[in-house]
Amino acid sequence: MKLYNTLTHQKDEFVPNEPGKVSMYTCGPTVYHFAHIGNLRTYIMEDILDRYLRYSGYEVKRVMNITDVGHLTSDADEGEDKMLKGAKREKKTVMEIAQFYTDAFFEDCKKLNIKKPEVVAPATQCIGEFIKVIKKLIEKDYAYEAGGNIYFDTSKLRQYYVFHNFEEEDLQDGVREGVEKDDNKRNKADFVLWFTKSKFDDQELKWNSPWGVGYPGWHIECSCISMKHLGERLDIHCGGIDNAFPHHTNEIAQSEAYLGHKWCNWWMHVLHLNTNSGKMSKSSGEFLTVSLLESKGYDPLAYRYFCLQSHYRKSLVFTYENLDNATAAFEKLIARIASLDPNDGTVDSEKFESLKAGFVEAMDNDLNTSLAITALYDVLKADANGATKLALIENFDTVLCLDLMAKAAKKREEDAVANADPEVIAKIEALIAERAEAKKERNFARADEIRAILTDMGVILIDTKEGTKYKFA
Ligand code: AMP
Numbered sequence: 041m042k043l044y045n046t047l048t049h050q051k052d053e054f055v056p057n058e059p060g061k062v063s064m065y066t067c068g069p070t071v072y073h074f075a076h077i078g079n080l081r082t083y084i085m086e087d088i089l090d091r092y093l094r095y096s097g098y099e100v101k102r103v104m105n106i107t108d109v110g111h112l113t114s115d116a117d118e119g120e121d122k123m124l125k126g127a128k129r130e131k132k133t134v135m136e137i138a139q140f141y142t143d144a145f146f147e148d149c150k151k152l153n154i155k156k157p158e159v160v161a162p163a164t165q166c167i168g169e170f171i172k173v174i175k176k177l178i179e180k181d182y183a184y185e186a187g188g189n190i191y192f193d194t195s196k197l198r199q200y201y202v203f204h205n206f207e208e209e210d211l212q213d214g215v216r217e218g219v220e221k222d223d224n225k226r227n228k229a230d231f232v233l234w235f236t237k238s239k240f241d242d243q244e245l246k247w248n249s250p251w252g253v254g255y256p257g258w259h260i261e262c263s264c265i266s267m268k269h270l271g272e273r274l275d276i277h278c279g280g281i282d283n284a285f286p287h288h289t290n291e292i293a294q295s296e297a298y299l300g301h302k303w304c305n306w307w308m309h310v311l312h313l314n315t316n317s318g319k320m321s322k323s324s325g326e327f328l329t330v331s332l333l334e335s336k337g338y339d340p341l342a343y344r345y346f347c348l349q350s351h352y353r354k355s356l357v358f359t360y361e362n363l364d365n366a367t368a369a370f371e372k373l374i375a376r377i378a379s380l381d382p383n384d385g386t387v388d389s390e391k392f393e394s395l396k397a398g399f400v401e402a403m404d405n406d407l408n409t410s411l412a413i414t415a416l417y418d419v420l421k422a423d424a425n426g427a428t429k430l431a432l433i434e435n436f437d438t439v440l441c442l443d444l445m446a447k448a449a450k451k452r453e454e455d456a457v458a459n460a461d462p463e464v465i466a467k468i469e470a471l472i473a474e475r476a477e478a479k480k481e482r483n484f485a486r487a488d489e490i491r492a493i494l495t496d497m498g499v500i501l502i503d504t505k506e507g508t509k510y511k512f513a
């Protein structure tokens with residue numbers, strides 16, 4: 041399997057540290073607001089990587105942090121704490137909004153079939169780990185105290201800008217625009233490991249540390265949480281492209297300074313989802329969430345399909361027109377799958393393997409989901425029986441996770457009802473009404489009799505809170 045690595049700037053053959061096992065770390069959400077669908081593009085594509093590794097036979101252990109402290113409005117060390125800003129906005133405590141938006145995040149993930157990682161670790165529960173690592177960085181002379189804060193000294197590294205050869209001056213404009221210069225820093229690129237001298241004294245969450253009462257910087261949390269759960273050598277670290285600098289660059293600096301050796305081999309970055317007017321935002325323009333899409337009648341999995349239609353290393357533009365097109369294509373795909381007959385033959389293993397090869401080839405090539413979907417259409421077009429085609433679709437969908445089989449089965453049922461003789465439908469509905477009446481009168485013998493008549497007619501009853509529904513067997 042070839043996977044693009046931001047460290048080497050090329051697609052490399054993926055080889056984990058330990059044969060057959062993969063350790064994977066994902067930067068989790070900052071839980072000060074709902075996730076927008078751009079954030080969720082990143083999580084969908086990371087989910088695809090996780091699932092494809094498992095599909096390829098690897099045992100995967102995945103860890104995700106929850107950022108509930110330390111992430112400032114600038115990704116560098118300036119601005120206001122995003123959590124505090126969220127708490128003020130909603131007149132709640134930081135921990136209340138952290139819990140609310142963590143739950144909301146996983147609800148969104150569920151709707152998009154994004155699997156929950158094996159370990160989910162809120163930063164506020166790992167303070168001891170952060171202090172341990174910062175202490176050692178000071179001992180090793182990689183960190184210093186200035187003006188009450190603890191800073192990482194980037195001048196001690198052989199190479200700080202690992203992903204790109206940034207010009208420091210460009211960085212100042214690009215990343216730290218509009219924020220004050222921190223005079224405590226010995227070098228412009230230095231970053232905070234521990235804050236005590238807060239610009240915002242109303243910071244709610246503070247902890248004791250050897251350097252005074254304070255709170256951790258954002259970058260240290262991912263290094264520590266990853267090392268705690270996945271050890272000293274990490275296979276893959278993922279995030280959106282905006283995380284590459286300064287967040288991941290700082291993670292590498294502090295982790296490798298602490299460990300004294302290389303830490304993570306693979307860096308996977310997902311390009312952004314943008315709107316026509318540019319960057320996706322939670323504060324300006326329409327705040328695009330999964331719930332908003334649902335309220336407009338979109339199936340969240342149509343959004344997943346929309347994301348899978350393009351490669352994760354290309355930026356993607358969201359418009360309702362694009363989503364409408366994806367939705368139409370998704371519905372057409374489901375209708376085509378629904379038209380396959382599961383009772384048409386048995387699985388032809390030779391055809392199965394040769395058609396599966398197209399999917400594997402696409403996914404092995406740096407997770408080319410767009411070509412993987414083409415491979416799915418190749419199955420539909422292939423000269424093979426229904427059973428073989430459906431087995432392949434079910435197999436591919438363990439990675440794509442678009443609920444293709446369940447949606448096709450539902451469509452088949454709906455079509456059966458829609459295509460049934462109106463006289464038969466009227467008879468079924470009359471019998472269902474009579475059964476409900478019989479049950480009301482506690483005449484269970486008659487109710488059972490009616491059920492038996494309907495079963496003979498090939499009708500399966502489904503009792504729900506909203507009344508009895510039915511489908512054809
Ligand atoms: P945050 O909650 O801001 O920490 O971001 C969560 C994840 O979403 C991170 O991996 C970001 O890199 C990623 N992200 C932020 N904006 C976008 C976007 N417009 N498109 C794709 N991913 C994004």
Ligand code: ZN
Nearest residue numbers: 067068262287
């Ligand atoms: Zn992170």
